[in-house]
Amino acid sequence: MIDIWGRPTSICTQRVLWACAELNLEYNLTLASATMGHQGHISRGHAPFGVVDTDIYKAMNPNRTVPLIKDGSFILWESNAIVTYLAMKYGAADLYQDNLQILSQSIGWMAWTNEHLEPPLHTFVMELVRLAEELRSPETVEPARTEVENWLRVLDEHLQDHAYVCGDLFTLGDITTGASVYRAHLFDACPPSLSNITSWQKRLRERNGFLHHVAPREFHLG
Ligand SMILES: N[C@@H](CCC(=O)N[C@@H](CS)C(=O)NCC(=O)O)C(=O)O
Incomplete structure (x- = not known):
């Protein structure tokens, strides 16, 4: 345990x-x-x-x-x-096909998410949901939205040729990246025109781990 x-x-x-x-x-x-x-x-x-x-x-x-x-x-x-x-x-077989290169690519996408998506997403959560009104800095929200959208365009282009972030199969890289991109959706920061992301997110939403631990809106908007 x-x-x-x-x-x-x-x-x-x-x-x-x-x-x-x-x-x-x-x-x-x-x-x-x-x-x-x-x-x-x-x-x-x-x-x-x-x-x-x-x-x-x-x-x-x-x-x-x-x-x-x-x-x-x-x-x-x-x-x-x-x-x-x-x-x-x-779960080497389940989460990266026991393949060192796929593991390394997954780690790359996890780092990418922390580096590029998480700081502006943190701005959304704090400024639009969690902080008391008097502590907010509303002027930080639109720049954060632009930043998220710019990085999501990079991901969308990548997903044009891939069902998941590291290829045809689900990996640990999809966990970190998928949860953050879902949060971006909830804050309307993922334009519907990014259709490769939409299809990928639909695939992730079929997974029990996502449904139980990420999908509930109150975990992000509460
Ligand atoms: N890079 C760290 C970030 C750790 C972190 O800042 N976690 C947040 C929650 S996502 C936290 O502890 N917030 C303060 C708290 O809840 O006390 C990680 O990925 O674990």
Whole structure:
């Protein structure tokens, strides 16, 4: 049984939970966060899940962020590293066809997502949903939208010749990239003209891990 600390509203936690679903891994999830709780963000006066502020947690993850996993005595933080570890240990055939080149390409798409999509998506979530009104900077939203759209055009062109980000088969690269692009859709930042992305997202939406851990709108808009 793998122990996971995180929260369902965290896109990084969603990646790990989706990977567990793909691999049929059993896990125990401890809700943890310094900024979000059952009702929403702390800037609106809501209580956070906590846990991350304890010394025990800091000893496992000095960043005090989520997600974090413990597999036996092995502790790991940083969501894409966790997804990669789980794939390599429990699902090399399922999540990258046991192929070093496909694994490396997947890691490339995961890094691409963190580098290019996540910063502007974070702006959407904070500025349009989570922050209390008086703490918002509305002028940051449109530049974020332009940035997301520009990078999604790169992905759409790539998907012209590929059913999934690394070729004809689903990989761990689709987990990280797919969850973030879904979030972009929810914020109307993925133009319908990007039809290759639309077809790819439709394929991802058939997967149980996506349906349970990423699809619920309240995980992104709540
Ligand atoms: N690059 C890290 C980011 C970790 C991170 O910043 N996680 C966010 C949630 S997505 C977090 O911990 N937010 C503060 C909190 O919930 O206390 C990863 O992928 O794991």
